[in-house]
Amino acid sequence: MTTAAIVKDLRTDTPGCENKIHLNNAGAGLMTSPVLHVMKAHLDLEAQIGGYEAAAHRRDEIRNAYQMVGQLLTCSPENIAFTNNATDAYARALSCIGFKSGDIILTTNNDYVSNQIAFLSFRKRFGIEIVRIPDVETGGVDVDKAWELMKSLHPKLVAVTHMPTNSGLIQPIEEIGKHCQQLDILYLVDACQTVGQLNINVQKIGCDFLSATCRKFLRGPRGAGFLYVSDKVLQGDYEPLFIDMRGAQWEEKDKYIAHKNATRFEDWEFSYALILGSGAAVKYALSLDLNWIEERIRFLSDYAREELRKLDRIQLLDKGADLGGIVTINTPTIPAGQLKALLDKNNINTSLSHRSSAVIDFDEKGVDWALRISPHYYNTVDEIDQCIATLLQPDL
Incomplete structure (x- = not known):
């Protein structure tokens, strides 16, 4: 089966995919029907x-x-x-x-x-x-x-x-x-x-x-x-x-x-x-193949970072030689609550981490919050693109 066919079947097993773009798997992934x-x-x-x-x-x-x-x-x-x-x-x-x-x-x-x-x-x-x-x-x-x-x-x-x-x-x-x-x-x-x-x-x-x-x-x-x-x-x-x-x-x-x-x-x-x-x-x-799961999540996360890195208004926060399925960003000119509210309004689930959750890391990076975008294998490139397009809306 192609990756697209596998993902389609996985989404069929995931009722939550019908109503939301769920990019908050680092908080809680969508449960399967089984x-x-x-x-x-x-x-x-x-x-x-x-x-x-x-x-x-x-x-x-x-x-x-x-x-x-x-x-x-x-x-x-x-x-x-x-x-x-x-x-x-x-x-x-x-x-x-x-x-x-x-x-x-x-x-x-x-x-x-x-x-x-x-x-x-x-x-x-x-x-x-x-x-x-x-x-x-x-x-x-x-x-x-x-x-x-x-x-x-x-x-x-x-x-x-x-x-x-x-x-x-x-x-x-x-x-x-x-x-x-x-x-x-x-x-x-x-x-x-x-x-x-x-x-x-x-x-x-x-x-x-x-x-x-x-x-x-x-x-x-x-x-x-x-x-x-x-x-x-x-x-x-x-x-x-x-x-x-x-x-x-x-x-x-x-x-x-x-x-x-x-x-x-x-x-x-x-x-x-x-x-x-x-x-x-x-x-x-x-x-599923555990290695396929890892590769799929890495692919979607790397794609998100690559696209977000192109945006002037976005500060990509992730550091390290090996990065996985949590993509963290900050928007210096846009308040955290406003950013999260816009994503919520567009049925896109993400989550915020504040300084109290990462004092050492956030102080070193010079930020007091981060938006987490955490895709899973059942997410699609189109969903990542919709999330990024929302971050580009002119009213932000």
Whole structure:
């Protein structure tokens, strides 16, 4: 099939394409019909026979959701924990590390705001130190500096966001992972924006934890995420701070035993409709060629940048040698709200990021906001052109 024919079929599976030009996949991708069907069917079943009974009835499908995510990340389903969202997954990973005063978290300048706030909270509560690896001049983390800092500082944790929420930058997480493995340093990767967009292989990355959401480029439901946990962590004494009866067995009055697999990081109470929807979303992604997905998103994003770069009124903000599916712009002479309102009026979904979401990056770029244009494989060149044409309207 031609790309045009494939995209046509994908759009048929995407009801939201009928009414909107959806270029806000970095916020939440449009769900597919199969995802909606699975979730609605389970909710109907819960209403008919009861929530506990419906989960028991769908036991095999629920187990299959773990297998789907394991296949997506190239790991065992035993290494997967489902969570409420990517930030929840990230927090559970952080909480299992026994930080004490003077310990170092080595991180980057391009990170998700909630991660940075969590680090600052740990500094306030436990007295840890936060060290940020410098960027290279062209944008993105300096891997050589990272190696030097790992050797000299011996950090407790290296934490890197694969793609920040405020930029199309793709960080070299595999190179950093090799250094972490050489020095046996715990490595946490935030893949919130890249799972479903890029072909992710946790074995190649060499990470101990990887957090992700289902609502973005995986096109799954909101309120669902997952955490990959390495065998090294599962075989060690690591467990989340607020472990519950899903993650451990209460053996005696003053004794519990944590489970050996990643369910150690889960809560007992789940929305199983969301887990089933997440499994369906991953299955849908796997039914396509993951490399094709990556190439398609890169093509549309590169096309958008190329066309936007031609416009005098637009400041293209993305920096880095490797850029993906978030295109960020600023318009120095046009207020953010006015720009977003015009796109909304023309049924074009985008989103705004403000300085509070990217203090380091935006201060370095000299802006206090960015408009995010984030295409997915079901978008078309014509939709990108319509978005750009709207940005060129004379009344702006």
